[in-house]
Amino acid sequence: MRRPLNAGSAHGPAWDRLLLTGTLLASCIFPASSELPSSAPPDIVTEGAGAHLPVPRNRDGILSTSWFRGHEAQQETTVFSPEGLPGPGHTGREMPGAQGSLVIRNMTAQDAGSYTVVLDARRGRRSVTEQIHVKAYEVLLYTFPETSQGVIRSELNYSVILWCLTQIRPEPVISWTFNGQPRGTGEKLIIRRLSREDLGTYMCVAKYNQEQHSSKPVDVSLPEVNMDSTDEPIDLDPILTVSGGSAIALLLAGSAGLVVVIVGIGFTIAQIQSSITYLQ
Incomplete structure (x- = not known):
């Protein structure tokens, strides 16, 4: 014969204590892992x-x-x-x-x-x-002419424009460095007529409170000169130089040749005069 559901109510606290003890034992055994x-x-x-x-x-x-x-x-x-x-x-x-x-x-x-x-x-x-x-805060650098592997190539007396963009809010203070030295402030750095003194490395620096973030450096350089390394230089006017005994021998040979030429000319003139006298 089954008991009513409330028949064991007199033993409820004992069962509760038993369940609580089992729970505590389990919590002491398993939490280590x-x-x-x-x-x-x-x-x-x-x-x-x-x-x-x-x-x-x-x-x-x-x-x-x-x-x-x-x-x-x-x-x-x-x-x-x-x-x-x-x-x-x-x-x-x-x-x-x-x-x-x-x-x-x-x-x-x-x-x-x-x-x-x-x-x-x-x-x-x-x-x-x-x-x-x-x-990470991104400090992007846009340029004209465009960069190629971090290098801007431009002819002298042409304009070069560097433009700095950031994602920092509120707006930071933007400055520029040239070869590690300060070179102006503001979002854009414009070189109106490029000179040799402007060739070097530029970088944009964004400052906000105590934080500072920099762009990747970019080099401003002149265009590369295409030269075929296999071509050998040609000397259009080669100069032959001699010295020592060779120079003396060459000088004597030249002098002898000059004497032969003079004698030949004199002989020719004498023959011409003889011919003229004979005809007369």
């Missing part, structure tokens, strides 16, 4: 800014925290050990925050990715993975 999901969607920060990764949930019962780069807690990726000491993954810009959190200053593109915090608590060890996306 548990991994909690990320507490929030990936944070998006800009280059040069700071990031703050808090410890998720409450810190009740947490004895220590340690931070690692990546999805796994490995010795070679340790940022901070449970004792708060920097590890191999520490770059010098990370520092412990309040309540076991992690603070990263002056974020760079290399800082993007996942960070894992390991919580050592009275009930065991838990790990939580946080993600950071770093958005």
Whole structure:
């Protein structure tokens, strides 16, 4: 015969205590290998800014925290050990925050990715993975004439225009450098008549508060001269030079030749005169 559903109500508290004891035992056995999901969607920060990764949930019962780069807690990726000491993954810009959190200053593109915090608590060890996306400020440089592999080629006395565009808001202060030295301000840098003194490397610099971002450098140069390296230079007027005994021999031969010519001319004149006298 079946009992009514409320027949065991007198034993309800005992069963509740038994279930609670089983739950506590299970929580003490299994949490050592548990991994909690990320507490929030990936944070998006800009280059040069700071990031703050808090410890998720409450810190009740947490004895220590340690931070690692990546999805796994490995010795070679340790940022901070449970004792708060920097590890191999520490770059010098990370520092412990309040309540076991992690603070990263002056974020760079290399800082993007996942960070894992390991919580050592009275009930065991838990790990939580946080993600950071770093958005880099883009400083673009448009030119006329167009660049080819970072080089602008233009003839002398022609105009060269450099135009700097950024995605930084509010608008930053834009300046230019030429061979590492200041060269004007404003979005556009116009070289109206290119001279040899203007040949060199230009770069656009965007400043906002304490942050500074630069474009890729561009070189302004003269056009390349097309020369066939297989052609050998030809000397149109070769000059023969002699010295020493060769020069003396050449001089004597020239003198002898001149004497022969003079004698021949004299002989010819004498024959002509003899012929004239005979005819008379």
